[in-house]
Amino acid sequence: MKALNFNKAEFVTSYGKFEQIPPSDRPEFAFSGRSNVGKSSLINKIFNRKNMARVSSVPGKTVTINFFSVEDVYFVDLPGYGYANVSKSEKSKWGSLIGGYLGDGERALELVFQLVDMRHAPSRDDLQMIDYLIDNEIPFVVVLTKADKLKPTARKQRMEAFREEIPCFEDIHCIPFSAVTGEGVDELKAIIEEVRADWYENDEADNGEYPDDEQLPESDSFEQTESSDSEEQPPAPFTGFLQPRGRK
Numbered sequence: 001m002k003a004l005n006f007n008k009a010e011f012v013t014s015y016g017k018f019e020q021i022p023p024s025d026r027p028e029f030a031f032s033g034r035s036n037v038g039k040s041s042l043i044n045k046i047f048n049r050k051n052m053a054r055v056s057s058v059p060g061k062t063v064t065i066n067f068f069s070v071e072d073v074y075f076v077d078l079p080g081y082g083y084a085n086v087s088k089s090e091k092s093k094w095g096s097l098i099g100g101y102l103g104d105g106e107r108a109l110e111l112v113f114q115l116v117d118m119r120h121a122p123s124r125d126d127l128q129m130i131d132y133l134i135d136n137e138i139p140f141v142v143v144l145t146k147a148d149k150l151k152p153t154a155r156k157q158r159m160e161a162f163r164e165e166i167p168c169f170e171d172i173h174c175i176p177f178s179a180v181t182g183e184g185v186d187e188l189k190a191i192i193e194e195v196r197a198d199w200y201e202n203d204e205a206d207n208g209e210y211p212d213d214e215q216l217p218e219s220d221s222f223e224q225t226e227s228s229d230s231e232e233q234p235p236a237p238f239t240g241f242l243q244p245r246g247r248k
Contacts, residue, residue, distance in 0.1 A: 009047035018100030024108035033115030034082030041179035118144035
C-alpha cells in the first residue's frame with residue numbers, strides 16, 4: 001500500500017455539536033489533550049505545516065471537533081480540555097463533544113493520541129481521559145509533549161514518575177515528542193501507516209471497496225441520520241470534566 005503523503009493534509013470542517021458529525025467512511029485518528037499541551041503544534045509538525053491547526057487565542061473557549069484529511073484517512077482534533085478559567089457549562093461542552101465522539105461505537109476510530117505534558121504530572125482530567133480509554137478498550141498511545149524542555153536528568157526523573165502517576169503505564173505505548181526538534185514525528189507517522197494499512201486490508205477483505213474522495217459535509221448543512229440498533233454493549237458513559245473516573 002502506498003504511503004501517505006502527509007504534505008497533502010487539508011482542513012475539512014469543524015463541528016460544534018456531536019450530532020452534526022456524519023458517519024465514518026475511512027479510518028480516523030484522534031488527538032486528545034488539555035489546553036496548551038501542544039496539540040496544535042504536534043498536528044502541524046506531522047503535516048509539515050505552520051498553521052494547519054491553529055492555536056486558540058482564548059484557551060478553553062474554542063469548543064469544536066476539527067477534521068483534517070490526508071488522502072484516505074481523517075485526523076480528528078478534539079477540543080482542548082482542562083483550562084481552569086472556564087465555567088461548568090464550558091466543561092459540559094467538552095464532555096458532550098469528546099464523550100459523544102469517543103463513545104460512538106459505529107465510528108472507524110482506530111487510534112487516539114492522548115497528549116500529556118512531559119514536564120509535569122498528568123492532570124486530573126488527563127487521568128480521567130486515560131481511564132476512559134482503558135475502560136472502553138479504545139486503542140491509544142500516550143504522547144509526551146515538550147520533551148525538548150527537559151534536560152536528560154529531569155527527563156529520566158519524569159519517566160520514572162509516570163510509572164506511578166499513569167495507570168497501567170507499563171502496558172501503554174508512550175512516545176516522547178518535540179515540535180521543536182522533531183523527536184517522535186517519525187514514530188507517530190509509522191504507527192499511523194501501520195494502523196491505516198491494517199484497516200484497509202480488513203475493509204478490502206470485507207467488501208473489496210475503498211472510500212471515495214468525498215469530504216465531510218459542512219456542519220451547517222449536515223443532518224444526522226438515525227443509527228440502527230446494535231446488539232453490542234454501549235461504552236461506559238463519559239463523566240465529563242468534573243471528577244476523574246474511578247478516582248477521588
